[in-house]
Amino acid sequence: MGSVSPPSDIQVPPTHWSDGPLGWRDRLLASPRFRRWAQTFPLTRWVARRRAAGVFDLVAGFVYSQVLLACVQLRLFELLLAEGPQSGAALAARCQLPVMSMERLLRAAVALQLLERRPQDRYGLGPLGAPLARDEGLAAMVEHHTALYRDLAQPLHLLRCASAGAGADDGDGKSATPGRARVSGEAALDPERSGYAGNSRPPDFAGARRPEAPHEGLARYWPYAGTDRPEALAPVQLLAYSELMAASQPLVADQVLQAYSLQDHRRLLDVGGGTGAFACRAAQVAPHLQVQVFDLPGVAALARQRFEQAGLSARCSAEGGDFFQDPLPPGADLVTLLRVVHDHDDARILRLLRAVRQALVPGGTLLLAEPFADTPGAERMGDAYFGMYLLAMGRGEPRSEARLRELLADAGFINVRRLPTALPLQASALLARTPR
Numbered sequence: 001m002g003s004v005s006p007p008s009d010i011q012v013p014p015t016h017w018s019d020g021p022l023g024w025r026d027r028l029l030a031s032p033r034f035r036r037w038a039q040t041f042p043l044t045r046w047v048a049r050r051r052a053a054g055v056f057d058l059v060a061g062f063v064y065s066q067v068l069l070a071c072v073q074l075r076l077f078e079l080l081l082a083e084g085p086q087s088g089a090a091l092a093a094r095c096q097l098p099v100m101s102m103e104r105l106l107r108a109a110v111a112l113q114l115l116e117r118r119p120q121d122r123y124g125l126g127p128l129g130a131p132l133a134r135d136e137g138l139a140a141m142v143e144h145h146t147a148l149y150r151d152l153a154q155p156l157h158l159l160r161c162a163s164a165g166a167g168a169d170d171g172d173g174k175s176a177t178p179g180r181a182r183v184s185g186e187a188a189l190d191p192e193r194s195g196y197a198g199n200s201r202p203p204d205f206a207g208a209r210r211p212e213a214p215h216e217g218l219a220r221y222w223p224y225a226g227t228d229r230p231e232a233l234a235p236v237q238l239l240a241y242s243e244l245m246a247a248s249q250p251l252v253a254d255q256v257l258q259a260y261s262l263q264d265h266r267r268l269l270d271v272g273g274g275t276g277a278f279a280c281r282a283a284q285v286a287p288h289l290q291v292q293v294f295d296l297p298g299v300a301a302l303a304r305q306r307f308e309q310a311g312l313s314a315r316c317s318a319e320g321g322d323f324f325q326d327p328l329p330p331g332a333d334l335v336t337l338l339r340v341v342h343d344h345d346d347a348r349i350l351r352l353l354r355a356v357r358q359a360l361v362p363g364g365t366l367l368l369a370e371p372f373a374d375t376p377g378a379e380r381m382g383d384a385y386f387g388m389y390l391l392a393m394g395r396g397e398p399r400s401e402a403r404l405r406e407l408l409a410d411a412g413f414i415n416v417r418r419l420p421t422a423l424p425l426q427a428s429a430l431l432a433r434t435p436r
């Protein structure tokens with residue numbers, strides 16, 4: 001391995017009293033001799049093994065993800081839930097894979113606890129596969145990761161391109177994303193090249209597929225993150241992510257609606273509310289509530305369709321526009337921002353929060369929910385997963401509760417408080433009020 005020599009103009013880094021003991025610990029853990037000793041000494045053996053397994057999981061994590069993807073693409077979990085344990089040969093026939101390949105995949109899935117070996121040489125659901133069997137949202141998330149996977153194949157390329165200014169706001173809301181592929185022109189309007197070709201779900205498990213994620217990574221999947229004129233995006237560019245959001249919306253809605261009662265509100269505005277999946281849930285749990293979605297024009301049109309199909313058009317409506325440029329509909333006593341804030345930089349979010357404050361009635365409530373960075377027990381989801389995900393997307397960052405509180409205060413909100421959710425890994429929430 002080549003040595004890394006620092007550039008000659010490098011600044012002398014600051015020091016701290018903890019550098020000594022922590023440097024000693026680092027050298028110890030980096031020492032093969034110490035690790036060999038720790039692996040055999042009875043009192044340290046279990047720690048050494050656990051740490052080695054943790055390192056291996058990081059080394060091999062991308063393989064695990066692709067085993068999961070193969071299972072999801074084959075609808076293996078749904079099949080085993082619907083029909084019960086089966087032999088490798090039977091599953092191979094159903095999934096149209098060579099028996100040897102199927103056995104290889106099944107054994108990998110057993111090792112990852114996605115599946116379990118069952119008596120008589122059969123395979124059934126494992127403790128980590130069973131929750132995926134009926135969760136359309138999680139399955140859709142897994143499948144759309146093919147786009148992220150492309151971006152992360154060359155992490156240094158991603159980091160270098162992004163460090164040139166991806167997603168940064170120059171103060172007047174314009175961003176530059178040098179080096180990142182962007183959706184533009186005819187390619188974006190071509191369903192095949194944009195990666196979206198409808199989402200009718202084939203009836204048979206074998207070979208069933210959702211629409212493929214685009215071939216050019218997340219920047220293309222989330223086109224609004226790379227343009228200052230998102231309202232001009234063609235409907236076909238909005239479909240893939242809108243379907244993903246609708247499929248995965250229960251992950252957030254369940255958390256929010258368990259944690260917060262809508263009964264005391266009369267008018268809800270769901271800003272960036274997508275195709276109205278949350279709006280429908282809200283209207284169903286609170287039959288007195290008027291609900292409005294504000295989203296890009298093409299997405300708002302899909303929300304109106306959803307409301308009509310659900311027979312909720314009398315109470316649910318949708319307005320199209322750009323929430324950074326256009327005024328939000330006034331008069332709501334509750335505004336929700338679900339999985340919206342982490343998509344954008346601070347300057348844009350501050351502008352959006354101020355617009356929300358203007359739109360709310362005096363004493364109105366803002367409910368902001370998304371996965372937060374620094375969530376105890378879910379740190380990987382924040383800075384590791386969303387940090388890299390949003391970098392690949394081209395805009396936005398995961399924020400800690402403390403940072404969100406600062407932004408809310410800057411925008412003029414008061415009485416900010418945390419709303420405890422059952423599964424912060426899926427969504428944490430903050431409530432804030434406008435002054436009376």
Ligand SMILES: C[S@@+](CC[C@H](N)C(=O)[O-])C[C@H]1O[C@@H](n2cnc3c(N)ncnc32)[C@H](O)[C@@H]1O
Pocket residue numbers: 224230245246248249252271272273274275294295296299321322323324337338339340343
């Ligand atoms: C990550 S999705 C979240 C959707 C929904 N709240 C949910 O949780 O399922 C972000 C939403 O914000 C919308 N959006 C992004 N930029 C926008 C803009 N400038 N104006 C209006 N809507 C925008 C997108 O169309 C998308 O529906």
